[in-house]
Amino acid sequence: MHSIIKSIQNEDSVNHIHIVSLGDRALLVDWGGGIERNTHEQIRAFCLQLERADISGIIELIPSYTTVTVVYDPMELRDPATGACCYHRDGQLTSSPFELLKGIIEGMHNSLDPKVETITANIVDIPVCYGGEFGPDLQEVAEHTGLSSQEVIKLHCGQSYLVYMVGFAPGFPYLGGMSERLSVPRRSSPRTAITPGSVGIGGSQTGVYPLATPGGWQLIGRTPRKLFRPHHAEPSLLKMGDIVRFYPIEPEQFAEWKEDEQ
Amino acid sequence: MSLLIVKPGLLTTVQDLGRYGYQQQGIIVSGAMDTFALRAANILTGNAPDAAALEITLRGPMIRFEADVLIAICGGDLSPTINGKDVPLWRPILVRAGEILEFGECRSGARAYLAVAGGIDVPMVMHSRSTYLRAGIGGFEGRALRAGDTLPIGEASNVAVFYMEERQAELQAVSFLASSWFIGYTSHPAYRSDPVIRFVRGREFTKFTPDSREELVNRRFRVTPQSDRMGYRLEGSALRLEEPVEMLSEAVTFGTVQVPPDGNPILLMADRQTVGGYPKIAQVASVDLPILAQIKPGERIRFTEISMEEAQQLYISSELLLARVAASVQLYMKTGGPR
Helix, strand or coil: CEEEEEEEECCCCCCCCEEEECCCCEEEEECCCCCCHHHHHHHHHHHHHHHHHCCCCEEEEEECCCEEEEEECCCCCCCCCCCCCCECCCCCECCCHHHHHHHHHHHHHHCCCCCEEEEEEEEEEEEEEECCCCCCCHHHHHHHHCCCHHHHHHHHHCCEEEEEEECCCCCCEEEECCCHHHCECCCCCCECCCCCCEEEEEECEEEECCCCCCECCEEEEECCCCCECCCCCCCECCCCCCEEEEEECCHHHHHHCCCCCC | CEEEEEECCCEEEEECCCCCCCHHHCCCCCCCCCHHHHHHHHHHCCCCCCCCEEEEECCCCEEEECCCEEEEEEEEECCCEECCEECCCCCCEEECCCCEEECCCCCEEEEEEEEECCCECCCCECCECCCECCCCECCECCECCCCCCEEEECCCCHHHHHHHHHCHHHHCCCCEEECCCCCCHHHCCCCCCCCEEEEEECCCHHHECHHHHHHHHHCCEEECCCCCCCEEEEECCCCCECCCCCCCCEECCCCEEECCCCCCCEEECCCCCCEECCCEEEEECHHHHHHHHCCCCCCEEEEEECCHHHHHHHHHHHHHHHHHHHHHHHHHHHHCCCC
8 A cells, every 4th residue: 555645725726615404403515516626625624624623423424425423422522612512501502513513614614725735645455356157248339339348448447546435335436547448337237235345346436345235236347355344443444535556367366365454 | 140142033233332533544434323322321220321232123032141130122122021920121130040031012112122130251353342244343243143143241230239239139039120210211211102203404405306306305205125224114105306416425413314316315324344335315314314223124214304403402401311311210219129
């Protein structure tokens, strides 16, 4: 695994955020717009800053393409100015927990270091055995795109992909950056159980299935690397902001693959 | 000390309050469906409220206790008996070594929580003992319990040990000893069938047609048989958007009501995915989630809207009530009951 260090110039590109509730114990910070690298980088910087701030009552953050969901416990929130909680001893609310946290987050976002927020991105290389029993739909993808199987592999390995978010299944990366030439429709009938490690294409997205889940993507290969490692300190191999590169391996290498704990 | 599962029942799993902190890695929260009943059962056995207990679904297991033990059963009434005698809910129960706990018909609710003094001592995985069935991790070997499983029990707290020692002699004459005091229904969530569930507006609430927004509160929705720990599929009225919305996947929570294109709402429960891409019409108030957890497939529910302030006020009031209940239980366990 390599790392790159990147500085985001936030000076003229900080978007406005919009905060809405997601039930009585979570709120959603929304950057709006579509899937964009600039938004993604602001979300990463925001999450780092919010984690560092270590605000009482915040349980966890769940980033997505354009939002960060903040899960919190209204009982544990404290007014940063006075240290007071949101209720009287008799239980009567003295202030709205949602409005209090909204205010804290807005204030923090406005004071986001206007010059530079430094983040690191890991580059993760993922070996893939393409075609055959490992990628039963490779031929179909080739036919649909008008490419040869070799060209499909070359294009798929020729890009680096950004992990925008992880979700749907443990360790499942939502990757951005696939060549439009590889776009293929999902299968008309989804498979009921996909072999873990399968690499697929669905529409203009590509990804790796970490668990045996049902799925409708076209499967072009399989990786011997484990994307979900439940007993590891970081169970998901990939995290938001990582850069993924695929490279082809032969069936023999797949069979002999040993997971190096890195 | 251990428990032996003689028969597993329909779906019996080890659960605590859930696995938080890993949703950004795609790892679901899991945990008890009815977190009130789980916490009450733990409190009644002198455990920390977040200790692991058994979640028992509709048809209960048969369990043998290998030593004298302090237990509590809270939540749905699945007719628990020991040696042919009814075991009352919502109170501490001392059980003599070698006795067998059985369950019968489901009288009310859907899920019972069995806590044991010391908690179910399975290994922590990602800071939780909850069973994550689909990934096969947590709980007991990552799966629902089977006949022959032996569950390890942790060390009972001082208050639990004191309570047991005080009644040691009395217990030897009977199969089990139930306390006369209990957590009364005035301290419970308003468990009932055909409940009215309070919600706050979901993020896309206003994007639904005025008719659909009215239908949500005017119609009764049936919880279909395709309902489980992940979510309840509801049937009652097809809810429609004013116009299609372009949605990107984003986080959902326990109690999110999302509406897929067929218009039948899905209520997301303990084993929900971390993110979803359907419009969210409502979010169930946290205080009413235990009521939902006790609804059986086939039963009906209705919805009523409340404000965010009300929902958070209800949440704080219910948490403080539970804290007071916990303090009273502690006192009664030390002193023998109300004076």
